[in-house]
Amino acid sequence: MAETMLDPKARLRQKILGLKIRQARTEAGLTLKEVGQAIGSSAELVSEIEFGQREVGLPQLEVMALLFNVPITYFWSDEPVETSERNLPTVEAIALRQRIIGVLLRQARTEAGRSQENLADLLNVPASRIAEYELGEAEIPFLELETLANNLNVPIDYFIDQGLPFSETNGHMSMDELARLSELPKEVREFLANPANLLYINIAMRLSDLSAETLRSLAEGLLEVTY
CATH class of the missing domain: 1.10.260.40 (lambda repressor-like DNA-binding domains)
Structure with a gap:
């Protein structure tokens, strides 16, 4: 990722973001290498992100949210989170x-x-x-x-x-929605039913x-x- 000039306030926010990433990674019991593999980068680059020495993009934050089992809003809010099993994108x-x-x-x-x-x-x-x-x-x-x-x-x-999860409340399908889903072709239903395709x-x-x-x-x- 290209380096950019940050003002002091932005640099501080970048360091705070890095600390939150490191905290979530540690609590998830993951190594720098594992996170790097998930986002297509090296362990060294992830370490630089955690120390606020390198910027991180939204797609990488989205993957980290899934990897650490936290809502994407975790990275810029102080809200407590609960974790659940999720699937990582390719x-x-x-x-x-x-x-x-x-x-x-x-x-x-x-x-x-x-x-x-x-x-x-x-x-x-x-x-x-x-x-x-x-x-x-x-x-x-x-x-x-x-x-x-x-x-x-x-x-x-x-x-x-x-x-991506923003809160801990997830909606459930109504009977009408389930009925409409059952009318779809089998291959489409199988695709929709696979969490990896979310x-x-x-x-x-x-x-x-x-x-x-x-x-x-x-x-x-x-x-x-x-x-």
């Missing part, structure tokens, strides 16, 4: 999340009437960096994403995978909310990566 799903976050950023920027130069000035980075963020070519450090969300007047939840399902749900123009932009970006 490295490919993490990469797709990065691209989707970029698309959401572009959509929020456009709706707010801001230019890439405006956001670049806000973060004190080149405009080309914002372009890389929006194309999913560079990971957005979480603290930068938080700053952008505030400037664009959208909650940080706007970017977060809606399949992230892909939530990605599809998020994509269905995007405009046609935004979806075309995402598709073009994916084709550039594929070919």
